[in-house]
């Protein structure tokens with residue numbers, strides 16, 4: 001074999017291997033890989049900072065929505081966009097260590113963490129489709145992502161009203177709605193999802209074996225993720241969201 005043929009053959013072999021390794025996980029679904037769905041790399045995600053890194057389609061729609069809001073005197077600012085698996089793992093494990101050191105049992109610590117934070121591998125922020133938004137034109141409170149900032153006399157009431165009226169026409173939907181019958185994560189008036197991408201991603205995500213992933217990734221506390229716990233988490237935290245996003 002001459003050098004040129006050798007290179008050609010090796011390239012074909014390595015491309016084949018890449019395909020084989022993703023298929024050997026049996027986790028290539030709906031056009032998305034397992035890694036894309038759990039925040040471990042996605043060629044469609046771009047950006048150079050914590051607040052600008054997102055799916056390129058989300059970014060395009062956001063630009064249009066921002067321009068429209070600007071015309072109404074609102075400066076939509078992203079405070080959280082794409083979050084990697086690794087980053088979510090650091091958040092989760094940091095809290096897990098802190099709460100268990102304070103004397104909570106592992107199961108209690110996990111329950112407490114998931115009041116506000118997701119288990120790594122299960123965050124919608126892994127998809128680059130979900131954004132936490134504030135209004136940069138309003139006076140900035142000490143802690144921005146609080147329900148009271150978006151209601152009553154809060155600084156982000158104007159943003160909230162504008163989003164209620166216009167967000168859906170740009171493809172953005174509130175995820176954790178203010179519905180007393182909804183379980184899972186608490187009401188988040190700041191968290192919006194770009195539906196044209198997140199709906200197919202959720203569909204693919206539903207086919208993943210979440211429990212197996214949490215074991216494989218060796219997340220601190222994973223031995224307490226029982227079948228019952230995972231089933232409830234999936235039903236309440238992952239799927240009990242705005243029905244428009246299902």
Ligand SMILES: [Zn+2]
Pocket residue numbers: 080125130131132191
């Ligand atoms: Zn969020």
